[in-house]
């Protein structure tokens with residue numbers, strides 16, 4: 001249940017399950033955001049809302065990067081729900097038209113400042129990459145990195161990856177899905193906001209190609225335990241043992257976890273081919 005009280009207090013914050021959160025009054029992209037936050041996924045494949053919409057104010061370099069690089073990297077013209085981060089039912093993206101070629105697709109959810117996406121797209125030029133990020137402010141930073149690396153095999157979708165997977169990506173279209181350091185939602189009453197759960201796993205499986213990989217990492221032990229519980233026994237997933245994914249760089253979020261003494265857990269699962 002959405003327990004937001006948008007009327008209190010008066011400083012622009014709203015109360016979400018008892019906590020004060022800052023939310024924007026309008027999306028940076030100019031999409032009207034009549035409903036401040038949090039957004040409710042409503043009916044659909046999976047209704048988890050794993051994020052809070054935050055201030056869209058960019059700093060000067062993020063703003064300049066957005067203006068310079070958005071035409072190259074940001075996917076536009078996507079019909080949105082009234083909750084502007086979410087996508088509505090529409091024909092899936094034409095990936096060949098989007099990238100100008102037919103190549104294996106890697107999708108990252110929650111790209112943050114783009115360190116991993118940039119490293120991945122640089123390491124694997126034979127693949128195309130789509131990065132979802134709901135926090136538009138950081139996409140300016142992400143695009144600076146992509147442009148500096150002169151990458152043409154990346155597109156960014158500013159919005160919710162859950163409704164994006166459901167409505168924008170064709171079934172079995174993803175070769176690899178990356179979910180690194182999803183927001184931990186540490187308080188017990190917020191665990192329902194965690195991205196990874198049984199219903200989200202079904203959505204991911206529907207979009208992963210047979211034999212495709214789902215890579216994850218977290219620095220929170222109880223989230224790691226939860227991921228193991230949800231995914232280890234799944235009949236359509238096989239856990240792939242191995243060390244840390246070599247392409248994955250140390251991001252700010254991982255560094256923060258390490259500095260706080262937390263253990264980093266990496267996961268790789270393969271979708272079984274014969275389902």
Ligand SMILES: C[S@@+](CC[C@H](N)C(=O)[O-])C[C@H]1O[C@@H](n2cnc3c(N)ncnc32)[C@H](O)[C@@H]1O
Nearest residue numbers: 050051110112133134135160161180181251253
């Ligand atoms: C803790 S940060 C990790 C960023 C990055 N993956 C890293 O390792 O540095 C999680 C990011 O996921 C984004 N996010 C959370 N839920 C999302 C969703 N449903 N769709 C798109 N982005 C989401 C947040 O805005 C945030 O930038």
